[in-house]
Amino acid sequence: MPREYESTSLRDLLCGSISEAHVGQRLNVCGWVAKRREHGEHLAFLDIRDRSGVVQAVVEGSVDVKSEYVVRVTGTVTPRPEGTVNVKLSTGAVELSDCEVEVLSLAEVPPFQLDDRVEIDEQVRLRYRYLDIRRDEMQSNLRLRARVNTALRRAMDAQGFCEVETPLLWAPTPEGAREFVVPSRLNPGEFYVLPQSPQIAKQLLMVGGFDRYYQIARCLRDEDLRADRQFEFTQLDIEASFVSQDDVMGFVSEAVLDAAEVATGVRPGEIERMTWAHALDHYGTDKPDLRFAMTLQDLSSAFAATDVKAFSAPTVKALRVEGGASFSRSRLDELTEQAKGLGAKGLAWFRVTADGLDSPLARYLSGEETAAIAGVDGAANGDLILVVADEYELACHVLGAIRVTLGSPPVGEGPYRYVWVTEFPMFEGVDEDGHLQAAHHPFTMPHPEDLGLIETEPLKVRSQAYDLVLNGWELGSGSVRIHRADIQSRIFRALGISDDVAEVRFGFLLGAFRYGAPPHAGFAFGIDRLVAIFAGEDNIREVIAFPKTQSGADLMTGAPKSITERQLRDLRVRIDPKGK
RNA sequence: GGACCUGUGGUGCAGCUCGGAGUGCACGCCGCCCUGUCAAGGCGGAGGUCGCGGGUUCAAAUCCCGUCAGGUCCGCCA
Numbered sequence: 001m002p003r004e005y006e007s008t009s010l011r012d013l014l015c016g017s018i019s020e021a022h023v024g025q026r027l028n029v030c031g032w033v034a035k036r037r038e039h040g041e042h043l044a045f046l047d048i049r050d051r052s053g054v055v056q057a058v059v060e061g062s063v064d065v066k067s068e069y070v071v072r073v074t075g076t077v078t079p080r081p082e083g084t085v086n087v088k089l090s091t092g093a094v095e096l097s098d099c100e101v102e103v104l105s106l107a108e109v110p111p112f113q114l115d116d117r118v119e120i121d122e123q124v125r126l127r128y129r130y131l132d133i134r135r136d137e138m139q140s141n142l143r144l145r146a147r148v149n150t151a152l153r154r155a156m157d158a159q160g161f162c163e164v165e166t167p168l169l170w171a172p173t174p175e176g177a178r179e180f181v182v183p184s185r186l187n188p189g190e191f192y193v194l195p196q197s198p199q200i201a202k203q204l205l206m207v208g209g210f211d212r213y214y215q216i217a218r219c220l221r222d223e224d225l226r227a228d229r230q231f232e233f234t235q236l237d238i239e240a241s242f243v244s245q246d247d248v249m250g251f252v253s254e255a256v257l258d259a260a261e262v263a264t265g266v267r268p269g270e271i272e273r274m275t276w277a278h279a280l281d282h283y284g285t286d287k288p289d290l291r292f293a294m295t296l297q298d299l300s301s302a303f304a305a306t307d308v309k310a311f312s313a314p315t316v317k318a319l320r321v322e323g324g325a326s327f328s329r330s331r332l333d334e335l336t337e338q339a340k341g342l343g344a345k346g347l348a349w350f351r352v353t354a355d356g357l358d359s360p361l362a363r364y365l366s367g368e369e370t371a372a373i374a375g376v377d378g379a380a381n382g383d384l385i386l387v388v389a390d391e392y393e394l395a396c397h398v399l400g401a402i403r404v405t406l407g408s409p410p411v412g413e414g415p416y417r418y419v420w421v422t423e424f425p426m427f428e429g430v431d432e433d434g435h436l437q438a439a440h441h442p443f444t445m446p447h448p449e450d451l452g453l454i455e456t457e458p459l460k461v462r463s464q465a466y467d468l469v470l471n472g473w474e475l476g477s478g479s480v481r482i483h484r485a486d487i488q489s490r491i492f493r494a495l496g497i498s499d500d501v502a503e504v505r506f507g508f509l510l511g512a513f514r515y516g517a518p519p520h521a522g523f524a525f526g527i528d529r530l531v532a533i534f535a536g537e538d539n540i541r542e543v544i545a546f547p548k549t550q551s552g553a554d555l556m557t558g559a560p561k562s563i564t565e566r567q568l569r570d571l572r573v574r575i576d577p578k579g580k
Numbered sequence: 581g582g583a584c585c586u587g588u589g590g591u592g593c594a595g596c597u598c599g600g601a602g603u604g605c606a607c608g609c610c611g612c613c614c615u616g617u618c619a620a621g622g623c624g625g626a627g628g629u630c631g632c633g634g635g636u637u638c639a640a641a642u643c644c645c646g647u648c649a650g651g652u653c654c655g656c657c658a
């Protein structure tokens with residue numbers, strides 16, 4: 001049945017809503033001519049398309065319309081004659097007969113066909129994005145995204161969160177991701193930046209007493225683009241006061257599970273948890289794809305006293321590839337290249353056969369070593385065992401990447417496997433100045449048990465940071481924030497940020513914290529990625545109306561473009577033609 | 581900054597390995613025919629600087645070099 005909002009001054013209901021319930025009614029529909037099938041001058045069929053679907057209009061006599069003309073059709077809803085029902089069409093049991101067709105707008109021949117019969121080059125799609133998004137697939141992706149947004153807002157509202165908007169013109173904070181810069185006309189030589197995220201703003205909202213904040217926030221980062229990364233992307237951004245990590249994970253779970261239910265029709269059960277150390281050890285990554293097993297096996301003890309040079313390393317990790325014994329030599333070489341590209345010295349392979357291990361390295365192995373490899377993960381004849389020996393983290397990362405290459409199903413396949421990854425390390429490695437680097441951000445609260453290690457064994461300090469991962473995609477991350485000045489200065493000191501520098505960069509935040517900062521924690525996750533997975537798309541451009549290309553261009557508008565001399569003069573900005 | 585893949589009428593492909601006339605297929609478009617089609621059908625037709633530039637060659641869509649655009653990835657994304 002037509003809903004209230006379908007009816008307008010020009011139309012009575014949407015094309016896709018027409019059904020046998022309307023038989024006998026004379027109705028108006030508006031839409032685009034999707035297809036025209038003419039039978040001489042006596043009979044023509046028009047498929048009229050709007051956002052809801054397609055309905056067939058029958059015109060007695062010829063009709064002067066072409067593909068993509070915008071028309072208003074007045075016709076009588078009639079059951080189709082016997083034998084002409086189209087089961088492939090939701091409206092296929094009926095048609096509009098005795099039609100009058102009013103052309104509302106002419107259309108040139110479109111640059112590509114809008115049916116989904118062939119895949120169109122993305123370059124062409126992006127140049128004519130306004131036509132591309134007329135297609136079913138883009139319509140349903142963007143509408144799915146709208147439903148997800150609605151579900152998220154509803155879930156946050158139901159949990160007592162208050163939506164607050166934060167500025168897009170923000171202050172430069174030379175940390176982390178490269179920022180987009182906006183020159184100030186009123187203050188020549190000075191600049192705003194577009195926020196990488198509302199991180200500091202939302203912490204200030206906590207100081208301001210908004211104890212449950214959320215926002216569907218646009219974030220901007222001037223970093224290289226990827227299938228899952230655009231300059232601008234959208235996060236559900238959350239922050240709450242007087243909460244623990246578990247509280248925040250609960251809020252986020254509620255929102256994500258509600259969105260999942262709306263998007264997929266099934267509400268997942270509770271989201272499982274895994275520590276960062278466990279994820280790295282078993283999956284070789286901090287964003288494990290749990291849709292398939294193929295976990296990394298540790299053979300370090302079996303090779304502790306090995307004579308084989310290739311395996312004398314702190315860590316020896318192995319991966320069982322079911323049925324992989326049939327891999328060609330060139331396939332194995334490709335995998336080896338991949339491993340080397342990721343920093344491994346090599347990749348050892350062993351085919352498991354009835355006669356034992358088949359490998360160039362097999363004859364050098366001791367009995368114990370052979371048994372260890374042949375027994376990896378319940379290996380059977382026909383399997384392939386891949387082995388990397390190296391420093392612990394490198395061995396994990398390399399095999400983890402190969403695990404994904406060999407095992408990962410396409411985006412749209414398999415179950416949805418959500419997982420919280422917790423207890424991230426506080427610091428990771430050192431920068432070129434020898435200072436520790438924050439794994440999450442410098443306001444992250446260390447794990448309470450590890451506070452004593454900050455000065456002594458910083459790399460062992462766990463943080464109260466947590467990621468949400470879905471099918472191998474990092475959806476988002478969050479943390480408990482530091483609200484105590486003493487801990488904050490210890491962290492700054494560990495990161496090599498002096499009091500003076502901290503004051504310059506984050507002075508307003510630290511200042512705010514001096515006026516009564518509640519304990520607080522938060523999270524943010526990428527809506528583009530979540531919707532892409534729900535839509536079964538392997539890149540987020542498919543769920544964004546007007547995305548950029550990998551080189552940052554908008555093929556439709558031509559952005560980025562030069563601006564006029566006048567604009568440059570107003571901004572007191574001069575282009576250096578020699579610069580590159 | 582780097583690696584790899586792609587670029588051929590409006591669209592999607594084949595042709596490239598092993599150089600020999602812009603050759604082919606499907607869709608779309610234009611014209612004619614057709615009263616129950618729905619990937620309508622039949623007949624006919626138009627439409628191309630083979631991304632761009634250079635080189636090799638008697639001859640380049642094809643081989644080589646460079647370049648541009650799009651994609652995937654590494655670096656980057658606190």
